Amino acid sequence: MLRLEAQAQAYTQILEREFDIIGLKPSMKVLDAGCGTGANARKMAGKVAPGHVTGVDMDALFISEAQKFATNDGIHNVSYEIGDITNLRYPDDTTAVASGRRRGRSNSSSRSASTTV
Numbered sequence: 001m002l003r004l005e006a007q008a009q010a011y012t013q014i015l016e017r018e019f020d021i022i023g024l025k026p027s028m029k030v031l032d033a034g035c036g037t038g039a040n041a042r043k044m045a046g047k048v049a050p051g052h053v054t055g056v057d058m059d060a061l062f063i064s065e066a067q068k069f070a071t072n073d074g075i076h077n078v079s080y081e082i083g084d085i086t087n088l089r090y091p092d093d094t095t096a097v098a099s100g101r102r103r104g105r106s107n108s109s110s111r112s113a114s115t116t117v
Helices: 003-023 038-046 058-074
Strands: 029-033 052-057 077-081 097-103 112-117
Touching: 003 038, 029 038, 038 052, 038 058, 038 077, 052 058, 052 112
Parallel strands: 029 052, 029 097, 052 077
Antiparallel strands: 097 112
C-alpha cells in the first residue's frame, strides 16, 4: 500500500512539472488528446480555471468514465468527447495548448507530447 501511495505522489509531481513546462495558466483552453479516463484533464482543469479543458478519446467507455469522474469531483471546466485525434473537428487556434500521451501497444513505453500555440 505504501508503494502505491509513493507511486501516486511521484506521478503527481511529474505531471506538475509537465504542466509547468507546457505553460498551463489560468483562462487557457486546453485539448487533452487520448485522454483515457480523464485523470490528466481533470488535473489540468484545476490549473487553467476559469479556462477549459476538452478531453478526446476514441473509446466510448473511457469517455463515459471520464465524465463520471469529473462530475463526482465537482469539476465543471472540463468536457469529454469521443473522437479521433488524427481527425479533430476543431478549427486551427482553438486551443492554447494540446497535450497527449501515446502508449505503445506492443510494450509498456509511454511518450508525452505537448504543443503550445
